[in-house]
Amino acid sequence: MPTDAKPAIEAARRILAAVRAIPRGEVAGYGEVARRAGLPGRARMVARLLSHNEDPRLPWHRVLRSDGRIAFPEDSPGYIEQCARLRSEGVRVEGGRVRGKRAAATLDEQVWG
DNA sequence: CGCCTGACCACGT
């Protein structure tokens, strides 16, 4: 078997790499991460991966919805945690929304420079 | 194979 992983596995690998590539203090949308991983239209796959992820080194908190909002309900522990982590990196969060960093998925490349 | 669910997205109002 010539060292080739299953498509799904390879996709997951690339998505995680894209998430890890988000610089500290910066944020990105699920759809944006998917595109960056070469998987346009797979935003939900990114979300699914993060929801099952257990690697503490993965900067999952830098991934937001396309409108810059945190993807958890306001009262959930995930929301609290993400909010705290972002603020600790100097990211401004107001009303469950990140201000000033422009994480919208429609802004191709803008966040990634 | 159909049906339902989810850390989603784009678009119109």
Add this chain to the structure above:
DNA sequence: CACGTGGCCAGGC
């Protein structure tokens, strides 16, 4: 900016 609507994709049963 808030909401509702339809679309998309991967999994679980």
